[in-house]
């Protein structure tokens with residue numbers, strides 16, 4: 001299962017759900033303060049993706065406007081602007097579009113349907129053209145971005161792009177701005193089209209933040225994909241554990257309700273007896289108010305009994321005030337019996353299990369299950 005960047009989808013819509021009207025000029029839904037907020041989000045990302053139709057219709061520059069933000073990126077060793085990314089099946093992209101001509105930025109065009117060759121000829125040095133075959137698979141696109149060093153991707157739309165990313169379950173965080181007017185245009189473009197979305201009435205998104213920005217409202221949602229992303233992060237962390245035949249390799253990450261990482265740790269990180277969860281928990285000050293709404297991601301079920309330390313990890317998790325835990329694998333009874341999931345649930349915590357990631361954790365711990373252990 002290849003790794004992928006954290007994906008933030010961002011859109012501004014009218015109260016009746018339009019991204020744009022049918023007019024040729026670009027419809028401004030955000031106000032100045034909100035465009036500045038979007039600029040800040042852009043500056044926090046490694047790449048910005050829009051669909052080819054948005055390039056054709058809006059001719060966006062997709063740059064960080066604030067020179068201070070560009071300077072801060074450069075000071076942190078990053079390029080002044082994020083990479084610009086688009087995808088096309090028709091190959092209908094104008095080399096004179098601002099996407100290709102404005103600002104210093106890397107550019108990638110993901111091409112499908114046999115258009116890569118002619119695009120490469122037409123675009124020359126303006127962009128890297130990646131051929132993704134007959135039908136463009138978004139997971140393959142994200143895996144390629146990961147390999148190119150993109151860790152945080154901003155998807156700015158338009159409608160078809162948002163629909164495809166959201167229905168594929170590939171959006172971790174959604175930033176939705178509502179502008180205080182109606183569009184009501186039959187030729188306008190809605191935020192998303194029809195489709196099967198992972199978050200229907202039975203699986204509501206988690207509301208991370210609501211912010212008033214002048215006359216618009218920003219709602220920030222965390223999606224189920226984010227649990228998958230952070231748990232995968234915890235699992236990858238467990239690969240750093242010093243190897244031993246007598247304990248599991250575990251990784252843990254604590255993330256606050258706004259989707260920001262608070263701490264991480266892995267087994268035996270600072271001491272041979274360390275457990276991943278206790279290392280991560282020790283890095284957040286006790287009583288930090290963010291813990292009450294934070295999520296602990298652990299590759300393995302938190303332990304309920306220990307020989308080497310007085311307090312097991314399920315108890316430490318509850319004592320820290322954490323009420324939401326996401327795990328990949330229940331601990332097999334190799335060393336001790338573990339009832340972490342039950343203990344956490346009995347104490348009122350929500351425990352989410354993502355069993356499709358369990359085989360990866362088992363693979364990292366495969367040496368514990370060999371006969372000559």
Ligand SMILES: NC(=O)C1=CN([C@@H]2O[C@H](COP(=O)(O)OP(=O)(O)OC[C@H]3O[C@@H](n4cnc5c(N)ncnc54)[C@H](OP(=O)(O)O)[C@@H]3O)[C@@H](O)[C@H]2O)C=CC1
Nearest residue numbers: 011012020051052053054088089090136157158159160161
């Ligand atoms: N208010 C807001 O926040 C925003 C509004 N917008 C608005 O959205 C509108 C554009 O939205 P929309 O018309 O849906 O177009 P999109 O911007 O979503 O682009 C769609 C195009 O992207 C390419 N594409 C998408 N998925 C694939 C795939 N799987 N394989 C290959 N190519 C793919 C295709 O390009 P091709 O046709 O070349 O094959 C397709 O036509 C504009 O009016 C714009 O103003 C856009 C962004 C933000």
Ligand SMILES: Nc1c(N[C@@H]2O[C@H](COP(=O)(O)O)[C@@H](O)[C@H]2O)[nH]c(=O)[nH]c1=O
Nearest residue numbers: 012027028029030058060061062063156
């Ligand atoms: N109209 C609209 C948005 N449109 C997005 O902004 C892009 C323009 O980028 P740039 O040329 O760099 O300023 C455009 O193509 C589309 O992706 N975004 C928003 O947050 N709010 C808005 O009201």
